[in-house]
Amino acid sequence: MSKPKGFEKPTGVRDYLPHAVAKLRKIENDVLHCMSRWGYRQIMTPTLEYYDTVGVASSTSDQKLYKLLNNRGQALVLRSEMTAPVARVVSSLLKDEPLPLRLSYHANVFRAIEAEAGREAEFFQTGVELVGDDSPEADAEVVALAISSLQAAGVKSFKIAMGHVGFLNGLFQEALPGLPEAQEDLKSHLLSRDYVSFRESIRRLNLSDAQKNELNGLLRLRGGKEICGQALELSDHPLARVSIEHLCKVWEVLVSYGVSQHVMIDLTMIGDFSYYTGMTFEGYASELGFPVCSGGRYDNLLQQFGRPIPSTGFSLKTNRILDGVTGAIEAEELPILIQYDIPRRKEGLQEAMRLRLEGHSVITRLATGPEDLKMVKRLTTDTIEAEGERYGEIYTFVSFVSEHG
Amino acid sequence: MAQILKVAMPKGRIYNKAAELFRLAGLPIPPDGEASRKLVISLPEAGMEFILAKPVDVPTYVEYGVADIGIVGKDVLLEEDRDVYELLDLGIARCRMSIIGLPNWQPGIQQRVATKYPNVASRYFREQGQQVEVIKLNGSIELAPLIGLADRIVDMVETGQTLRDNGLVEMKSIFEITSRLVANRVSYRMKNKEIQLLCDRLQAVIVEPGLSIGGSNR
Numbered sequence: 001m002s003k004p005k006g007f008e009k010p011t012g013v014r015d016y017l018p019h020a021v022a023k024l025r026k027i028e029n030d031v032l033h034c035m036s037r038w039g040y041r042q043i044m045t046p047t048l049e050y051y052d053t054v055g056v057a058s059s060t061s062d063q064k065l066y067k068l069l070n071n072r073g074q075a076l077v078l079r080s081e082m083t084a085p086v087a088r089v090v091s092s093l094l095k096d097e098p099l100p101l102r103l104s105y106h107a108n109v110f111r112a113i114e115a116e117a118g119r120e121a122e123f124f125q126t127g128v129e130l131v132g133d134d135s136p137e138a139d140a141e142v143v144a145l146a147i148s149s150l151q152a153a154g155v156k157s158f159k160i161a162m163g164h165v166g167f168l169n170g171l172f173q174e175a176l177p178g179l180p181e182a183q184e185d186l187k188s189h190l191l192s193r194d195y196v197s198f199r200e201s202i203r204r205l206n207l208s209d210a211q212k213n214e215l216n217g218l219l220r221l222r223g224g225k226e227i228c229g230q231a232l233e234l235s236d237h238p239l240a241r242v243s244i245e246h247l248c249k250v251w252e253v254l255v256s257y258g259v260s261q262h263v264m265i266d267l268t269m270i271g272d273f274s275y276y277t278g279m280t281f282e283g284y285a286s287e288l289g290f291p292v293c294s295g296g297r298y299d300n301l302l303q304q305f306g307r308p309i310p311s312t313g314f315s316l317k318t319n320r321i322l323d324g325v326t327g328a329i330e331a332e333e334l335p336i337l338i339q340y341d342i343p344r345r346k347e348g349l350q351e352a353m354r355l356r357l358e359g360h361s362v363i364t365r366l367a368t369g370p371e372d373l374k375m376v377k378r379l380t381t382d383t384i385e386a387e388g389e390r391y392g393e394i395y396t397f398v399s400f401v402s403e404h405g
Numbered sequence: 406m407a408q409i410l411k412v413a414m415p416k417g418r419i420y421n422k423a424a425e426l427f428r429l430a431g432l433p434i435p436p437d438g439e440a441s442r443k444l445v446i447s448l449p450e451a452g453m454e455f456i457l458a459k460p461v462d463v464p465t466y467v468e469y470g471v472a473d474i475g476i477v478g479k480d481v482l483l484e485e486d487r488d489v490y491e492l493l494d495l496g497i498a499r500c501r502m503s504i505i506g507l508p509n510w511q512p513g514i515q516q517r518v519a520t521k522y523p524n525v526a527s528r529y530f531r532e533q534g535q536q537v538e539v540i541k542l543n544g545s546i547e548l549a550p551l552i553g554l555a556d557r558i559v560d561m562v563e564t565g566q567t568l569r570d571n572g573l574v575e576m577k578s579i580f581e582i583t584s585r586l587v588a589n590r591v592s593y594r595m596k597n598k599e600i601q602l603l604c605d606r607l608q609a610v611i612v613e614p615g616l617s618i619g620g621s622n623r
Contacts, residue, residue, distance in 0.1 A: 161594050193490040194491040222601075264594070264597075284595055288591060289468070
């Protein structure tokens with residue numbers, strides 16, 4: 001490896017210049033405000049966590065975790081997502097708080113190896129966790145909040161796809177009893193979105209044609225609430241039925257929220273995180289090639305931190321939304337320029353402090369003589385140009401000319 | 406109103422077979438598409454826009470969502486490992502990925518394998534517990550064993566004529582290859598109706614669904 005050039009930075013991380021930061025902060029504030037209006041309180045957790053606790057629980061695949069050693073030789077990770085850290089806090093510092101808990105976060109998270117765009121090494125997630133409520137109301141609340149958050153972020157055209165891990169588990173257990181490997185095989189094909197291999201695996205299984213058709217039909221179970229009815233016909237397995245009934249109820253709550261038009265049911269969905277145990281969902285925006293949010297129910301994760309309680313949540317990929325939302329941001333107020341010379345410095349700086357207290361943005365500069373004053377050109381009533389820079393107003397405090405330059 | 410589907414089409418060997426399949430499925434695709442040297446072909450009657458890409462780049466266009474769907478060989482999908490939906494085995498452009506060598510091949514101390522598919526080859530030999538050095542080449546792979554760069558190659562075999570002409574033998578077929586219909590993760594949801602309709606129409610005219618991975622062992 002050659003030594004990096006002075007301006008280089010590691011692969012997969014990025015700088016945000018002022019105009020991008022303004023836009024990103026706006027999205028982030030709008031989304032966090034939206035979440036707080038739903039009663040979610042924001043928490044912050046450290047960037048570093050132990051590998052053996054949060055690192056393992058996070059279920060990010062091991063090779064995608066950023067691992068490092070501290071000065072005592074303990075293995076640490078840069079957090080790869082926020083659900084596991086929040087679960088740790090809920091099981092420790094917040095363990096005596098009454099349930100349900102509604103928590104939100106905005107944080108940078110890290111993934112190793114991934115180098116290309118849409119696969120950054122560091123990116124931003126804004127999300128919520130609803131802890132201690134296993135009802136369909138809770139699942140519907142996070143889906144509805146995800147929709148509100150996407151709208152708050154300025155995403156105009158989007159869709160949410162929703163599935164249930166329990167349905168697939170039940171269906172496969174029923175179709176392939178005592179064959180856990182074959183069940184896992186089918187699930188892994190759905191997880192890798194490889195429908196060709198899924199059909200091929202079914203073709204090779206020792207099942208009746210009717211059963212094979214039923215399993216293949218799974219790939220078409222996509223749409224509105226009618227899908228729940230069709231799914232109930234597919235399986236008598238108690239787990240599958242309970243799962244579908246749960247999903248039906250979530251749908252009904254979403255109808256009451258008035259947001260079901262944004263949602264489709266897709267029973268082939270398996271959340272990308274292995275800790276999901278129930279309903280899972282993903283959000284897609286038409287401007288972007290990659291999903292913008294994902295979430296679901298994870299009833300066993302908190303157990304790993306010693307507090308077995310059911311939870312559900314989601315996170316938005318905030319910087320992907322930044323790449324996709326093209327709407328113009330409101331023009332920022334131009335700063336005021338105050339020029340002064342040494343004799344009138346106190347006057348100039350005091351005026352600057354007064355204007356800043358009023359909420360204006362003020363830049364000050366020492367002019368060494370008349371020739372050092374900026375050449376000024378008024379463009380509009382509230383825009384003045386001085387040597388290429390734009391200001392809202394320019395005040396001049398010098399002893400050699402009068403006050404307004 | 407139906408939305409236009411952006412389709413990443415592979416230039417070369419597969420293009421005509423894929424276009425023919427679309428025509429069989431009842432889509433009005435003009436016969437001279439690829440010959441025009443245009444890179445983007447608008448096909449409003451078919452509700453599509455073709456993006457003509459180098460085959461190996463098709464999954465990349467689809468993963469990034471600049472194309473909604475694409476047609477690409479399983480060989481490329483296995484080599485590139487992109488996050489896309491693999492919806493259909495089109496059963497066209499059938500061939501196989503094979504290990505090829507000179508007729509008198511004997512395992513040497515340091516075995517070298519030349520290939521256009523380093524990921525596929527490394528994975529295969531690793532899974533077989535074989536220790537080989539994989540060398541990436543970009544074309545004329547058959548040269549490697551003839552002039553002593555590598556003792557074996559991993560490459561796609563369709564008829565085997567090139568191999569025979571060069572005095573090489575196919576030692577083992579690793580997997581069967583056919584072309585696949587792939588879709589972007591977001592497009593698959595946002596344009597689900599259009600993509601599902603196309604899938605159904607194609608499925609009705611696919612003659613020979615592919616045998617898929619590990620086909621040679623059965």
